[in-house]
Amino acid sequence: MECISVFDMLKIGVGPSSSHTLGPWRAAEKFLAEVRAKNMMDNINRVKVDLYGSLSLTGKGHATDLAVMLGLSGADPEYIPVESIDVIISAIKNKNEIFLGNEIIIPFHVETDIVFNRNFLPFHANGLTFTAFTDSEEYTSTFYSIGGGFVVKENEDNQKSESKNAFPFPIDKATELLEYCQKENKKISEIVFENEKSMRSEEEIHNELLRIWDTMLECMYIGCHTEGTLPGGLNVRRRAYDMHKNLIGVLPYEDPHSWLQIIRQTEVKFRQILKWVSCFALSVNEVNASLGRVVTAPTNGSAGVIPAVLMYYMVIENHDANEEHIKQFLMVAGEIGSIFKKGATISAAMGGCQAEIGVSSAMAAGALCEMMGGTPEQVLMAAEIAMEHHLGLTCDPIGGLVQIPCIERNTMGAIKAINAAELALETDAKNAKVPLDKVVATMWETAKDMNSKYKETSEGGLAIGVGLADC
């Protein structure tokens, strides 16, 4: 039984993709740690990166090549100022050299030192191999980016966290979570909090959850205040800017927090609610598509769903919502995401978009349901409903970019999450026909049956129906 923390499921990083950007970036960092441990660093005169499978097929559009260069440069995706990304990449390309691990400068030719191999490695669709050369030896290491920024090293995929038995309430399945809630007479968020406390102090949990929320809020704020066209060649016009302008009108604010307060004063009939929620989701994914800072939730492609639904709760449902509500929401969302990760996948290369938007929608639905007073049974039911209506959703990004259908799809995931929460709140959970664990298992079976054309390869669906030339 693997212990997955809320902070594993919700990670601060850089867009556009958790599996194709954040994961490879982290893999490069791990590789650097390995060569340092082998005392090779000072003698390295070349580094080569081989990308395989989906990382190769959609790697250009998902900025995998940039991610490995940034990782090899020693940059941290959580803290790097996003405006310095261009500077680092341009320097590598212009000088044909890289400042490896921020320690030594070696030659690096992007065209030949990053190799896009179309074949798939056996363990996972997202494989990448790093090779370091010295005058006398070479060292090779293979990693897999298994979704949501999680990375495993070849032949170590079954390694579990050392803290695996540290959780007082170890959870693999929704049924186990529910049993703990019933036995302890606790909400899901309270059970999750107990587990988190076994890993870090209450103060740390508090600060880190609020740091995640602040990052989400700032991301929505930036997205709603940035106009123009997204990079990548599809000429996708940012829509959050205009939508936000129409919704907010002339009301004054000066920063993300005063903005949030002001939104509470706007008119919110059904149409405006739909537009606000969509606007929040669009804003995050437009920032994500432009290599901005986002919270992986549980992936970057689906990063807009959870902030949009939490913001909906804060500005529309509960004007008194405070830090405690935010923490509660994120803890429930994280736990539901981890149940999907353990029982199925959060990798689009393994399960299509049901693994991204479907899971994020389920996470948001469950979290919202608890905030609105749902019982643990209803929370799990909300998550189940949200996923049930995403089963089979394919991943077919046009041009390999995390833009179409990805950005809009976050709005759909967010709205579905709200609907699922409301349905669950109006239902006696005893009458549920499909338990959450069944839908998790079904999602995994569906993932295995899905043709690889629809699993983040851009070889089917919209990706071939609509070409770059059409855009």
Ligand code: SF4
């Ligand atoms: S289609 Fe869905 S799974 Fe695929 S890249 Fe876009 S958001 Fe991610």
